[in-house]
Amino acid sequence: xxxxxxxxxxxxxxxxxxxxxxxxxxxxxxxxxxxxxxxxxxxxxxxxxxxxxxxxxxxxxxxxxxxxxxxxxxxxxxxxxxxxxxxxxxxxxxxxxxxxxxxxxxxxxxxxxxxxxxxxxxxxxxxxxxxxxxxxxxxxxxxxxxxxxxxxxxxxxxxxxxxxxxxxxxxxxxxxxxxxxxxxxxxxxxxxxxxxxxxxxxxxxxxxxxxxxxxxxxxxxxxxxxxxxxxxxxxxxxxxxxxxxxxxxxxxxxxxxxxxxxxxxxxxxxxxxxxxxxxxxxxxxxxxxxxxxxxxxxxxxxxxxxxxxxxxxxxxxxxxxxxxxxxxxxxxxxxxxxx
Amino acid sequence: xxxxxxxxxxxxxxxxxxxxxxxxxxxxxxxxxxxxxxxxxxxxxxxxxxxxxxxxxxxxxxxxxxxxxxxxxxxxxxxxxxxxxxxxxxxxxxxxxxxxxxxxxxxxxxxxxxxxxxxxxxxxxxxxxxxxxxxxxxxxxxxxxxxxxxxxxxxxxxxxxxxxxxxxxxxxxxxxxxxxxxxxxxxxxxxxxxxxxxxxxxxxxxxxxxxxxxxxxxxxxxxxxxxxxxxxxxxxxxxxxxxxxxxxxxxxxxxxxxxxxxxxxxxxxxxxxxxxxxxxxxxxxxxxxxxxxxxxxxxxxxxxxxxxxxxxxxxxxxxxxxxxxxxxxxxxxxxxxxx
DNA sequence: TTGTATGCGTTATCAA
DNA sequence: TTGATAACGCATACAA
Numbered sequence: 001x002x003x004x005x006x007x008x009x010x011x012x013x014x015x016x017x018x019x020x021x022x023x024x025x026x027x028x029x030x031x032x033x034x035x036x037x038x039x040x041x042x043x044x045x046x047x048x049x050x051x052x053x054x055x056x057x058x059x060x061x062x063x064x065x066x067x068x069x070x071x072x073x074x075x076x077x078x079x080x081x082x083x084x085x086x087x088x089x090x091x092x093x094x095x096x097x098x099x100x101x102x103x104x105x106x107x108x109x110x111x112x113x114x115x116x117x118x119x120x121x122x123x124x125x126x127x128x129x130x131x132x133x134x135x136x137x138x139x140x141x142x143x144x145x146x147x148x149x150x151x152x153x154x155x156x157x158x159x160x161x162x163x164x165x166x167x168x169x170x171x172x173x174x175x176x177x178x179x180x181x182x183x184x185x186x187x188x189x190x191x192x193x194x195x196x197x198x199x200x201x202x203x204x205x206x207x208x209x210x211x212x213x214x215x216x217x218x219x220x221x222x223x224x225x226x227x228x229x230x231x232x233x234x235x236x237x238x239x240x241x242x243x244x245x246x247x248x249x250x251x252x253x254x255x256x257x258x259x260x261x262x263x264x265x266x267x268x269x270x271x272x273x274x275x276x277x278x279x280x281x282x283x284x285x286x287x288x289x290x291x292x293x294x295x296x297x298x299x300x301x302x303x304x305x306x307x308x309x310x311x312x313x314x315x316x317x318x319x320x321x322x323x324x325x326x327x328x329x330x331x332x333x334x335x336x337x338x339x
Numbered sequence: 340x341x342x343x344x345x346x347x348x349x350x351x352x353x354x355x356x357x358x359x360x361x362x363x364x365x366x367x368x369x370x371x372x373x374x375x376x377x378x379x380x381x382x383x384x385x386x387x388x389x390x391x392x393x394x395x396x397x398x399x400x401x402x403x404x405x406x407x408x409x410x411x412x413x414x415x416x417x418x419x420x421x422x423x424x425x426x427x428x429x430x431x432x433x434x435x436x437x438x439x440x441x442x443x444x445x446x447x448x449x450x451x452x453x454x455x456x457x458x459x460x461x462x463x464x465x466x467x468x469x470x471x472x473x474x475x476x477x478x479x480x481x482x483x484x485x486x487x488x489x490x491x492x493x494x495x496x497x498x499x500x501x502x503x504x505x506x507x508x509x510x511x512x513x514x515x516x517x518x519x520x521x522x523x524x525x526x527x528x529x530x531x532x533x534x535x536x537x538x539x540x541x542x543x544x545x546x547x548x549x550x551x552x553x554x555x556x557x558x559x560x561x562x563x564x565x566x567x568x569x570x571x572x573x574x575x576x577x578x579x580x581x582x583x584x585x586x587x588x589x590x591x592x593x594x595x596x597x598x599x600x601x602x603x604x605x606x607x608x609x610x611x612x613x614x615x616x617x618x619x620x621x622x623x624x625x626x627x628x629x630x631x632x633x634x635x636x637x638x639x640x641x642x643x644x645x646x647x648x649x650x651x652x653x654x655x656x657x658x659x660x661x662x663x664x665x666x667x668x669x670x671x672x673x674x675x676x677x678x
Numbered sequence: 679t680t681g682t683a684t685g686c687g688t689t690a691t692c693a694a
Numbered sequence: 695t696t697g698a699t700a701a702c703g704c705a706t707a708c709a710a
Contacts, residue, residue, distance in 0.1 A: 003480065005687060016697045021689060031695060048454045052400060053687035055391045056702050063434070063455075071423065077416045084410065084437060093455060095402070095432045098423060115387045116402075116432060141342065227625060260625060283622055286566060286599060345704060355681045360705060370679060392703035395686050 004047050013041060024049070055117075060317075063093040064120045064309060065113035069101045069127065069150070074281050075298050076124070079148070082302025083122060090310055092119070099126040101224070107134040114141060120309045125150040127192050144312035144322070148305040150192050158312065160305045160327040164194045167294045167331045168201025171276050172248055174333060176209045180246035180274055183211075185218040186233050186258065188250045198250050198278070217244060221254055230257025238265060245273060246339065252277035252284045252293055259287065259338065274339035290336035297329050304329065343386050352380060363388070394456075399656075402432040403459040403648060404452035408440045408466070408489070413620050414637050415463070418487070421641025422461060429649055431458070438465040440563070446473040453480060459648045464489040466531050483651035483661070487644040489531050497651065499644045499666040503533045506633045506670045507540025510615050511587055513672060515548045519585035519613055522550075524557040525572050525597065527589045537589050537617070556583060560593055569596025577604060584612060585678065591616035591623045591632055598626065598677065613678035629675035636668050643668065 010020040015038070023030045023038035030038075055061045066083060068076045080096060087094050095118065099106035106126050113121055114137070121138055125147065135155050138145045145157040153159075175183055185202045188195030199218070206213050219237065221229035230249060234257065237244065249255035255277035262269050269275055269289055277284055277293035284291035304327055312322045349359040354373070362369045362377035369377075394400045405422060407415045419435060426433050434457065438445035445465050452460055453476070460477055464486065474494050477484045484496040492498075514522055524541045527534030538557070545552050558576065560568035569588060573596065576583065588594035594616035601608050608614055608628055616623055616632035623630035643666055651661045 006689095007687075017687090018689080018691095018698080019696055022696090025689085029695065034695085048450070050395075050456060050687055051454050052391055052394045052456050053702090054689080056389075056395050056686090056704090057688045057690085059702070061391060071420045072413070072416045074411070074413075077411045080435075081410045081437070084435065088436075093434045093436075093451065095434055096419075096423065097427075097432075098420070111387070112432065115390050117389060117391050227621075256625060260627075263627065282566075286595060287626065288599075288602065356704080357682080357706075358680055361680090364705085368679065373679085389703055392686090393705080395688090395702090396704050396706085398686070 003050070004045050006047070006049065009038065009042050009045055009047050012045075013037060060119050061117050062091055063095060063116070063118050064122065064306075065095045065097065065109075065116065065118040066122045067097045067099055067106060067109045067113070068124045069099050071096065071098055075279055075296065078298035079124075079302035079305075082299040082304075083306045084302075086303045086306035086310070092310070099129075101126045101128055103128040103130070110134045110138060114138065114143065118143070120144040120146070120313050122146050122148060122305055122309060124148050125152060125192065127189050130191060142316070144309055144316060146305050146309045146312075148301055150194060152193070156324065158308050158324040158326065160301055160308065160325075160329065162296055162301075162331050163328050164197035165201040165204075167278070167296075168198035168248070169205045170201075171278070171294055171333060172202050172205035173209065174335070175246050175248065175274065175276060175339060176205065176211065178274075178339060180339070181211065182214075182217065182244040183246045183248055184237060184242070184244040186221055186230060186247060186249040186251075186254050187218050189220075189222050195250060202248055216242065221250065226251045226253035227257040227260075230254035230259075231261045232257075234258035234261035238262075238267070246270075246276065247273060248276045250278055252279045252281040252291060255291055255293070255338070256283065256287055259289075259291070270337070270339045276339055280334055285336065289338045292333070292335045292337070292339045295332045295334050297331070301329055342389070343384050345386070345388065348377065348381050348384055348386050351384075352376060399458050400456050401430055402434060402455070402457050403461065403645075404434045404436065404448075404455065404457040405461045406436045406438055406445060406448045406452070407463045408438050410435065410437055414618055414635065417637035418463075418641035418644075421638040421643075422645045423641075425642045425645035425649070431649070438468075440465045440467055442467040442469070449473045449477060453477065453482065457482070459483040459485070459652050461485050461487060461644055461648060463487050464491060464531065466528050469530060481655070483648055483655060485644050485648045485651075487640055489533060491532070495663065497647050497663040497665065499640055499647065499664075499668065500533075501635055501640075501670050502667050503536035504540040504543075506617070506635075507537035507587070508544045509540075510617070510633055510672060511541050511544035512548065513674070514585050514587065514613065514615060514678060515544065515550065517613075517678060519678070520550065521553075521556065521583040522585045522587055523576060523581070523583040525560055525569060525586060525588040525590075525593050526557050528559075528561050534589060541587055555581065560589065565590045565592035566596040566599075569593035569598075570600045571596075573597035573600035577601075577606070585609075585615065586612060587615045589617055591618045591620040591630060594630055594632070594677070595622065595626055598628075598630070609676070609678045615678055619673055624675065628677045631672070631674045631676070631678045634671050634673050636670070640668055 010017050023035045097109040147159045151159045187199045219233040255275050277291045280293045280295035315322045362374045436448040486498045490498045526538050558572040594614050616630045619632045619634035654661045
């Protein structure tokens with residue numbers, strides 16, 4: 001059977017379109033009597049409004065768009081979880097797009113979302129993203145935009161993130177206080193701000209504790225496969241006979257890769273080399289030794305981002321001016337057996 | 340600046356709406372000269388058609404809806420990855436909804452999607468789903484529906500799945516051929532067909548090899564936390580002094596949980612107890628011992644499902660009759676060190 | 679080759 | 695309390 005329209009239920013009841021519409025929307029102009037009648041037969045006919053017509057008329061779509069580097073990553077899938085759950089509560093649907101760490105794809109996705117007339121956009125920037133016209137385009141269209149996790153400070157929009165510098169700093173300080181002195185860093189790519197911040201946190205912690213920063217102790221992880229990166233860098237570290245007593249990895253998976261190699265080489269973790277991760281991915285409590293790491297509140301990040309977006313959409317509709325927020329979610333060290 | 344409309348560029352050029360529309364859509368009716376002009380100023384003005392108006396007019400939305408039990412699961416996020424990538428190629432956007440393993444939520448999500456007038460729906464059923472009016476509603480609305488992974492045979496729509504029975508059967512046969520005789524099974528819930536199929540595969544493998552099926556060797560995992568389930572069932576198995584030489588787990592994470600407990604108890608895997616998983620989750624090659632398991636083609640499942648959906652949407656639009664497909668994706672045993 | 683008119687399914691304004 | 699009418703932004707049948 002074809003979709004039944006407003007007009008159909010109007011015809012059946014011998015009423016006009018507009019009365020039926022108003023009745024369905026519970027308008028005060030309509031008598032209880034007809035409201036009841038209309039709602040009854042609407043239900044009977046299984047009528048539900050065509051949202052795309054509603055959207056055209058009301059000039060909103062009740063859908064928001066999300067762009068992330070990749071779906072297949074525990075951290076991001078948890079963020080998405082938070083986003084979707086929060087959006088649903090307010091009746092918003094969410095469209096998810098991946099940039100695959102490519103800026104050109106990211107731009108394309110932005111255009112898709114704009115054309116789709118989403119009511120708001122949430123983005124975690126790709127590692128490649130180093131220019132921002134596409135973000136400015138969103139802003140110039142007056143579409144609320146929230147940047148989360150991988151953000152760009154210079155863009156005038158709300159942001160939700162963690163303090164990567166601080167988290168890295170206190171992790172390394174923790175290692176130092178525990179007595180580790182030669183601490184390697186398995187760092188990430190040079191572009192995303194997070195990676196740089198964590199590196200700086202590592203460096204500063206060293207400096208503040210009178211340990212010289214030694215560039216030969218930092219290893220770059222840029223193969224887009226964290227586990228492999230951790231594994232191969234640990235290998236390099238060992239075969240080059242670089243003396244360290246701890247590794248601060250930028251990611252749990254990198255840490256796990258490193259541990260895997262160390263264990264294969266009969267190098268005891270943490271007795272000979274301690275390892276510290278970042279994210280508190282579920283697996284970090286499962287592997288052995290269990291991994292000390294920084295807890296990163298992914299679900300909450302998604303939820304809070306969505307909350308702010310919803311808020312901006314609302315104030316925009318009321319024609320008030322929106323003031324951008326910059327939220328820094330707290331992280332915490334979770335200390336287990338790898339250090 | 341406000342969104343610029345078709346009408347705006349028409350006005351500027353002193354042309355009618357329809358010529359502009361046709362020019363933009365590269366219609367043969369329009370002279371190359373005006374096409375050029377129109378397309379030029381359209382680009383200049385940064386004009387892009389309002390998709391919701393287009394949707395209303397063309398009676399499709401170029402978006403498809405997906406309902407899965409949960410996003411935060413490696414298997415599902417890979418499926419979603421496959422779905423999104425394939426959809427994008429044909430210019431479709433995808434809305435993702437979670438059922439959280441609740442049938443009532445699943446029903447709600449279906450309604451949302453129908454009202455949204457998505458062009459097609461992809462569902463992996465929740466564990467709770469034991470009646471199917473909501474699916475029939477989709478079908479009666481003539482919206483193409485594909486069931487994947489967690490399917491229901493009785494619904495007249497295309498399905499893509501793996502052969503859970505076969506995969507379980509050959510896993511257990513493999514264990515038997517290797518000499519294991521007392522094989523426990525850590526099974527899943529009673530409802531989703533997969534879980535039952537795998538259980539039956541396990542049982543049949545035993546029977547076909549003259550090993551008595553012993554109900555006291557099967558353990559139920561139903562806490563919605565696979566790792567914990569595996570851990571606690573291994574614990575139960577050991578503390579009840581049930582003699583087994585192998586465990587066939589319905590999930591990699593359950594297997595990993597079991598291994599974790601066994602290792603804690605200094606029980607050697609696989610020497611004292613072998614463990615076999617299911618899914619070939621990335622971590623199964625990382626833990627030690629590396630886990631033997633069934634490779635389940637998640638990305639491909641998403642891609643193929645989307646492909647079939649696209650196909651059905653197309654043939655529906657051409658007013659041809661669609662014939663439902665039932666695809667069984669091949670799995671394969673990947674043997675590592677846990678057995 | 680271009681323009682006019684109509685409709686997609688609603689909501690909202692105004693008149694009855 | 696109800697109904698006629700216009701409008702949302704675009705595409706298309708038909709007329710010019």
